[in-house]
Amino acid sequence: MSLDLLVAILMTVAGAATPLLIAGLGELVVEKSGVLNLGVEGMMLIGAVTGFAVATSTGLPVLGALAAMGAAALAAAIFAVLVLTLMANQVATGLALTIFGTGVSALIGAPFVGITTPTLGPIFPEALTASPLLRLVFGHSPLVYFGLFLTFAVWWFLNRARAGLILRAVGESDTAAHAIGYPVLKVRYLAVLFGGAMAGLAGSYYSLVLTPMWAERLTAGRGWIAIALVVFASWKPGRMLAGAYLFGLVMTMELQAKAAGFNMFAPEVLAALPYVATIAVLAIISAAKRGGANAPACLGKSFRATA
Amino acid sequence: MMLAAPVIAVALTLLVGAVLFTLLGHDGLGAIFEIFVKPLFNPYRWQDLLVKAAPLAIIAIGLAIGFRANVWNIGAEGQYILGGLAGTGVALATLDMTGSWILPLMLAAGILGGMAWATIPAALKTALGVNEILSSLMLNYVAIQILYYLMRGPWKDPMGFNFPQTAMFSSDQTLPMVVPGTLIHLGVPLAAAVALTAFLLMARTVTGFQMKVVGLAPKAAAFGGFGAASTVWIAMLVGGGLAGFAGILEAAGPFGQMVPQFPTGYGYTAIIVAFLGRLNPLGILLAALVLALTYVGGESAQTTIGLPSAATGVFQAMMLFFLLATDILVRYRLVSGRAAPLGAPASKSEAETAAGGKGKAVAA
Numbered sequence: 297m298s299l300d301l302l303v304a305i306l307m308t309v310a311g312a313a314t315p316l317l318i319a320g321l322g323e324l325v326v327e328k329s330g331v332l333n334l335g336v337e338g339m340m341l342i343g344a345v346t347g348f349a350v351a352t353s354t355g356l357p358v359l360g361a362l363a364a365m366g367a368a369a370l371a372a373a374i375f376a377v378l379v380l381t382l383m384a385n386q387v388a389t390g391l392a393l394t395i396f397g398t399g400v401s402a403l404i405g406a407p408f409v410g411i412t413t414p415t416l417g418p419i420f421p422e423a424l425t426a427s428p429l430l431r432l433v434f435g436h437s438p439l440v441y442f443g444l445f446l447t448f449a450v451w452w453f454l455n456r457a458r459a460g461l462i463l464r465a466v467g468e469s470d471t472a473a474h475a476i477g478y479p480v481l482k483v484r485y486l487a488v489l490f491g492g493a494m495a496g497l498a499g500s501y502y503s504l505v506l507t508p509m510w511a512e513r514l515t516a517g518r519g520w521i522a523i524a525l526v527v528f529a530s531w532k533p534g535r536m537l538a539g540a541y542l543f544g545l546v547m548t549m550e551l552q553a554k555a556a557g558f559n560m561f562a563p564e565v566l567a568a569l570p571y572v573a574t575i576a577v578l579a580i581i582s583a584a585k586r587g588g589a590n591a592p593a594c595l596g597k598s599f600r601a602t603a
Numbered sequence: 604m605m606l607a608a609p610v611i612a613v614a615l616t617l618l619v620g621a622v623l624f625t626l627l628g629h630d631g632l633g634a635i636f637e638i639f640v641k642p643l644f645n646p647y648r649w650q651d652l653l654v655k656a657a658p659l660a661i662i663a664i665g666l667a668i669g670f671r672a673n674v675w676n677i678g679a680e681g682q683y684i685l686g687g688l689a690g691t692g693v694a695l696a697t698l699d700m701t702g703s704w705i706l707p708l709m710l711a712a713g714i715l716g717g718m719a720w721a722t723i724p725a726a727l728k729t730a731l732g733v734n735e736i737l738s739s740l741m742l743n744y745v746a747i748q749i750l751y752y753l754m755r756g757p758w759k760d761p762m763g764f765n766f767p768q769t770a771m772f773s774s775d776q777t778l779p780m781v782v783p784g785t786l787i788h789l790g791v792p793l794a795a796a797v798a799l800t801a802f803l804l805m806a807r808t809v810t811g812f813q814m815k816v817v818g819l820a821p822k823a824a825a826f827g828g829f830g831a832a833s834t835v836w837i838a839m840l841v842g843g844g845l846a847g848f849a850g851i852l853e854a855a856g857p858f859g860q861m862v863p864q865f866p867t868g869y870g871y872t873a874i875i876v877a878f879l880g881r882l883n884p885l886g887i888l889l890a891a892l893v894l895a896l897t898y899v900g901g902e903s904a905q906t907t908i909g910l911p912s913a914a915t916g917v918f919q920a921m922m923l924f925f926l927l928a929t930d931i932l933v934r935y936r937l938v939s940g941r942a943a944p945l946g947a948p949a950s951k952s953e954a955e956t957a958a959g960g961k962g963k964a965v966a967a
Contacts, residue, residue: 334736374924383934384927387675387736391874392923399916403627406911512913517744524737564752571741575727578738582731 303428305548310440311506313544315340315498315515317443319522320529320536321450322494327526328454329487330467330594334390335375336495337519338397339368343496345401348413348503348510357416357504361439364500365493371397372492376485383598398513408510416504437505439497444537446494451533463487467592470599480599495519517571524574528581530590539577546573608933609879609886612926613893619925620918624910634910638900638918648903650786652895654857657794658683658849660891662873664801665845667882669838671805672814673821676839678724678739679846680870681746682717686847687854688750689716691769691861694776694854695758705775710851717847718840720746725839729832735839747866754863768862778856790852794888797845801884810837846870868916875923894919 319336326333343364351360375393378384418425420434453460465473466483474480502514521543529535550566617635625631642648662679669676676682690713697705723742727733754767763770778788805811817824817834825831849869854861876894880887901915 378924378927382928382931384930388874388878388923389927391677392920392927395871395875395916396920396924399913399918399920402913403911403917406913517741520737520740524741527734527737562752562756564748564755567751568745568748571744574741575723575733575738578733579727579731582727582733585732 299428303432305552306432307435308548308551309541309544310436311544312547313540314437314440314443315501315506315518316522316525316543317498317537317540318439318446318501319495319498319519320525320540321443321446321533322491322498323523324526324529324531324533324536325450325454325463325494326487326491327595328467328531328592329463329484330470330592330597330599331379331484331488332386332390332596333372333375333393333488333491334387334523335371335393335397336491336522337515337517338394338401339371339492339495340499340502340515340519340522341397341401341513342371343368343499344503344514345405345408345499345510346496347500348408349404351416351504352408352411352413355414357414360413360504361416361497361500364496364504366496368496368499369489369492371400372488372495375492376488379598380481380484380488383600386596386598394519401514402512405510405512409512410509412508413504413510415508416500437501439501439505442497443540447533447537454533464592467594470594470597474599474601480601484599495522498522521570521574524578527591528577530581530585531592532590543570543573546570605881605933608929609881609890609926611929611932612879612922615925615929616918616921620921623917623921624914629910629914630908633908634904634914637904637907637910638915639896642896642900642903648899651899652892653791654786654788655898656888656891656895657790658853658869659873659876659894660794660888661790661797661849661852662846662869663876663880663887663891664797664884665842666873667877667880667884667887668801668805668814669842670818670877671882672817672834672838674835674838674842675736676721676724676739676842677736677874678721678742678870679842679873680866680868681739681743682720682843682846683850683853683870684743684746684750684866685720686713686717686850687861687865688753688850689713689719689847690851691758691854694772695769697776698770698773701773701775703775705773706778706855709776709855710848713847713851713854714844715847717843717845717850719843720847721839721843725836728835728839735835739839743870750861750865751863754861758861760860769860771860772855776855777859778852786857788852788856790849790856793852794891797848798884798888805884814838846873872919875919878923878926893922897922 319340323333323336346367347360347364350363351357371393375389378389379386416437416439418435419438424434425431454464462473462478463483466478466480470480499515503510525536525539525543528539547570550569553566554563617639621631621635623631624634642652662683666676666679690709693709693712720742724735724739727738728735754769758769759767760770778790781787781789781792805814813824813829813834814837816827817829854865858865872894876887876890879893880890897915897918901910901912904910904914905912
């Protein structure tokens with residue numbers, strides 16, 4: 297295998313892993329605060345279509361990515377009001393958010409089907425990416441670097457920052473955190489909004505970086521894989537990085553096998569691979585842990601201040 | 604409030620929907636009228652409503668039994684596909700045969716196909732503790748690929764000009780019409796029968812009681828000897844079996860063959876139907892008609908006022924949002940600020956849940 301090809305494959309892996317990583321880290325923070333938001337897929341779709349719409353109309357993909365974060369955070373705010381203020385069931389509300397995001401994105405995106413947009417491509421000057429190895433370091437979209445930075449930032453926040461400690465306390469025991477005087481709902485609101493913004497950014501990666509176009513259901517279930525990766529990662533940012541890149545590898549294998557004319561399996565088998573791999577990974581991690589002992593204790597429970 | 608919440612939710616959907624679609628540059632009021640009012644005055648559309656409501660109701664009844672027990676089967680779409688495929692398998696094997704035994708065999712295969720697909724998340728949950736939401740959802744994507752594979756290869760009609768679809772089913776393999784000259788096929792009365800049966804089973808049998816108790820009071824259920832594993836199995840097999848049943852009813856009914864366009868999202872919409880029907884089989888029949896209205900009306904609004912097809916999904920999701928939002932009115936009583944001074948101990952019991960029973964069924 298030539299160096300060029302190897303570098304190309306590794307770069308594809310990073311590309312496939314980045315949206316999973318960013319959305320997954322967002323959901324990880326949300327779940328650490330004790331909230332289960334199953335609407336990641338819907339928020340990603342809203343981010344993808346908003347990013348695309350703003351990038352095409354302004355010609356500025358960066359503005360598209362920022363708008364994607366804002367729009368998805370807005371969608372997350374609907375979820376937050378329902379589950380935090382109105383104490384609605386988190387599973388049902390998350391599903392509703394995904395159904396909503398799928399519909400709204402298709403509605404907004406209808407006029408944009410079939411056109412292309414300026415992409416959020418590599419940021420470093422071309423001179424730096426002359427050789428394959430340099431390309432591996434400097435040749436990515438800014439979001440790839442952001443994903444790596446975010447991994448560190450979330451780790452630092454959860455393990456070294458006082459605010460992160462409070463967030464974890466709220467997720468482990470909302471009543472105790474409330475009794476000490478921490479604003480449980482405020483912390484959870486902020487976490488859900490952050491998770492929404494990250495899901496939106498991850499969604500915009502699909503429409504602004506991977507494929508500069510919009511299609512209905514563009515994210516194809518990747519939001520759900522990101523949620524599964526949070527379980528796989530045992531709610532640890534470092535493991536989330538490993539998990540996302542592992543899945544990036546699985547998805548790249550699918551593409552490479554197709555490109556190489558590798559036809560021992562039907563193309564449908566390869567297309568089903570990421571989903572089967574997700575189930576397999578969940579089974580392995582659950583067998584090892586028996587039901588995710590690391591899950592935040594208050595995950596999915598409504599909180600109502602009683603005093 | 605128990606029954607008022609769905610009505611309020613639908614009303615709010617109409618109201619906010621009109622505003623939202625006006626803001627998006629469509630004719631908001633016109634859209635509401637086209638989708639939610641006009642089909643009601645067109646007798647031909649009534650048939651369409653019943654035909655679309657039938658699969659939604661059948662799937663939703665199965666899901667609701669699981670949701671009551673806090674078993675979150677999100678894989679109805681895949682179970683629906685596998686049910687349709689299993690029944691189609693029987694149909695293709697018996698294509699040259701005749702006899703009234705063929706259709707019942709297809710329906711049985713459909714139920715078993717859906718059950719088999721639901722076995723995977725059930726087994727993973729009970730044996731390893733794998734989250735059934737994620738596993739059942741992932742299997743939807745796998746089911747679609749199985750469908751595509753069979754349509755593209757082994758099951759393609761050899762006489763079909765290379766279109767990726769099976770041969771048309773014979774008359775012994777398609778559902779008879781219950782009212783001659785209409786679209787209303789056997790699946791419609793079957794859906795009503797499923798609802799009645801489920802209602803009686805949930806109200807009168809120990810298993811029905813088990814599903815409710817496990818959801819309302821897991822610890823009490825465990826003390827009472829109801830096993831968590833058996834609850835998961837019952838919920839998954841009933842949900843999968845009914846979704847598979849709906850699948851083969853659609854394949855042997857409106858489709859009359861198997862095609863790649865077979866999955867239409869009923870498995871997801873049925874989740875909304877289940878909640879709008881208050882997880883009650885009879886309520887679900889009504890809710891299925893409301894959601895069928897969004898499909899039927901949405902389709903006609905596409906041709907008459909050019910509303911995008913995606914609008915249907917937006918309306919459906921809004922209904923679920925508003926329903927979940929108004930649920931707080933079921934679980935809590937509104938008390939005016941003066942009657943309940945903040946922090947006063949007396950006010951606590953007043954504001955406390957009035958109808959905690961059913962409300963808890965939707966509280967995680």
